Amino acid sequence: MGFQGGGMNGTAIENFICVIYNVSFMNCTWHVGRTAPGDTQYFLYWKSSRREEFMGCQNYIKDNCGRHTGCRFQNVTIKNKMAHFLVNASSSGQAIKPFEKKIALYKIEKLTPPLNVTVNCTGVSYGCEIQWQPPRTSHVKRDACFKYEIVIENTADPGKSMKDASKIKSNITGRSYIFQNFNAEKRYSVKIRATDNGCLVSQTWGEWSIPVEFGREHLMSTSGYTLFLLSLITASLVFFICIVTCLKTTSTPVPQPKDPFHEISPMHFQIAYENQLIKHEAEEIITTIEEMDDMQVK
CATH class of the missing domain: 1.20.5 (Single alpha-helices involved in coiled-coils or other helix-helix interfaces)
Known part of the structure; x- marks a missing residue:
């Protein structure tokens, strides 16, 4: 695939930038040419080696006017590849100047943060050992290819308006660092990022790791x-x-049980009992008299 010829100056795209992030994703962006007509539309093609064929963008980024101003790519592999980018354009009014650029893919990678950052404090005299693993990449496996920058801060108390001065250590190699000035009465946080150490790695600093706190218990x-x-x-x-x-x-008062004699007062119960005795005695006297009368008749 070749370029369309001609085109006026200022109609080609400007500020073409590509960034690889999270190991295999790539974004390329650009600005519309300063003198390009309003109906200009741009089309991106690229290949990651000489032997490959150019491939068109499948996922364009558009501005408010619907013009292509970028492209998103997935499953990008870096290795030692030199990518070739072409941006052609079309317009009903005039010819648009094409754009071409070759980029070493490893140079545009934004390194991921170092992995598994941990801190082990074994005592005030020994200090704290900070450990981590290298960032993830698709083309570099050797630890020696990375160097690191570490920032350690004293976590401020809620009553303080500012944090204490940060401790910054750069050009650290390997996978660990000993923090000697550890004070068990203070709370600290540490974050780390990586860059190239003489290999095919981007020389720009990568992303910071999530801060890890250590030392005294969190202040509420x-x-x-x-x-x-x-x-x-x-x-x-x-x-x-x-x-x-x-x-x-x-x-709460305990309820009293009901009187089994239907709540008859003791006085009434006594009178009823005496009346019953009198009735019983009268019946016995009448019975005795009737028996005496029967005997006399005989």
Whole structure:
């Protein structure tokens, strides 16, 4: 595939930049030519080696006018490849100047952060050992190909407006670093990034690792402290309600059992009992008299 000839100056794309990130993804972006007509449309083609055929972009980035201003690629492999980029354009008004650029892919890679950053503090005299693993790449496997920059900060107390001065160490090789000035009464954070150390690796610094904190226990943040207070108040209210409920339960009078004699007072029960005795004695006297009368008749 070749270039379309001709084209006025200022119509070709400008500020063409490609970046490889997260091992195998690549973004290429550009600006519309300063003198390009409004209906100009650009088309990107590329190949990653001389033996390959040019491939057109499948996932364009567009501006508000629908013009192509970039392209996204996946499954890009770096190795030792020199990529060849072509950007042609079309317009109904005039010929557009084409653009061409060759780029060594390893030079445009944004290195991932170093992996598995850990800190082991064995004592004040010995300090803390910071360890990590190299960033992920698709073409470099040797540890010696990377050097690192480490930033260690004192974590500020909530009452302080600024952090203490940072400790920066550059050009560190290997997979570990000993932090000697460790103070067990302070809290620290560490982050690391990588760059080239004489191999086919990008010479720009890669991405920072997520800060890892070590040292004294975390000071409670304002939001955490507020949440703690709310939890404490809620628990106190629940406890208070339980206490009040228990007190009410224990102070309630115990209901008296019903009188088995239908609530007849003792006086009434005594009178009824005496009347029953009198009735019984009268019946016995009448029975005795009737027996005497029967005997006399005989």
